[in-house]
Amino acid sequence: MTTVPRPDVTDRFRELLDRLTEKAIEDYYNPYQRFDWADHLDEDQWWMSPELISVAGTAQAERLDEATLQRLSKWESINFYSLNVHGIRELLMEVVNRIHQPGFEAPSDFFHHFIGEENEHMWFFAEFCLRYGRKIYRPPVVAALGPAPLYEPEVENFLVFARILFFEEMVDHYNMAMGQDERLCRTIRQVNAIHHQDESRHIAFGRELVSHLYGLMRERVDEDRLREVEAYLKRYIVFSVNSFYNPEVYRDAGIADPLGLRAAVLADPARRVAERRVIRKPMAFFRKIGLFTDDTLPVG
Ligand SMILES: [Fe+2]
Ligand SMILES: [Fe+2]
Secondary structure, three states: OOOOOOOOOOHHHHHHHHHHHHHHHHOOOOHHHHOOOOOOOOOOOOOOOHHHOOOOOOHHHHOOOHHHHHHHHHHHHHHHHHHHHHHHHHHHHHHHHHOOOOOOOOOHHHHHHHHHHHHHHHHHHHHHHHHHHOOOOOOOOHHHHOOOOOOOHHHHHHHHHHHHHHHHHHHHHHHHHHHOOOOOOHHHHHHHHHHHHHHHHHHHHHHHHHHHHHHHHHHHOOHHHHHHHHHHHHHHHHHHHHOOOOHHHHHHOOOOOHHHHHHHHHHOHHHHHHHHHHHHHHHHHHHHOOOOOOOOOOOO
8 A cells, every 4th residue: 555645636625726726816915014013002901802811711810800811911912923923833844844745736736825824924923922022932842742653644644734724723713703803903903814814715725635634544544543643633632722821921911820820720610611612613623524533632
């Protein structure tokens, strides 16, 4: 059996690729001219929708006054855009490694748009962090996820694009809400709305590609392997969700016991409900294609 994924894709996928490539060309903009960067963003305003900050809904949040919550929303937003910067860098490396390689002939044209757009997203998220936060937070520690196991190429390809899709869908949940939240200033709304517009193409593409790669993976590996892949992807989901509870953010917001707050917030059942809202669509997608046998997630 060949270890190289077959390049043949369905007509439906080909048509989608053509449509999305055309749309990427039509919607193309110059990111270096596109944004109305405010000179300064005041601290006493919401930088992130209050329902989306990591303490929302918890007993701890009720003990914080509005000024602290707004300051927290500032650093949570810098953390969110920092996670984007690091997430994009990692996904770009994987896509660049695969473009014009056997098995990826069909999406290679769209990959060029994807790579170009993601480079620009990384730029505007970094720009936001540096302009208004004077820093980019460090990436979350991958050790928490455990070592990446060595799998068959079909599994590796599936996991790379499944992770990218999950990440994009998770981020999009925030972008969609914040892009139209009137409580947020114009600069913040604009960054989120523009990213959402590009990401809707990436997500439509990702869903089709991940379904295709899932089919190739299933032909290659047995049931035990599929269950390992399910477990691995679920660990990745929990790891990603947990990266929103950053003690450095709590410290920057002036909270006295950042690690204590993190532990208390993580233990609050209200967060499981909030997290499920964020990951609802990708969880349903992985059920639909047949990889996830249930909705459970490991305890982080
Ligand atoms: Fe992006
Ligand atoms: Fe994207």
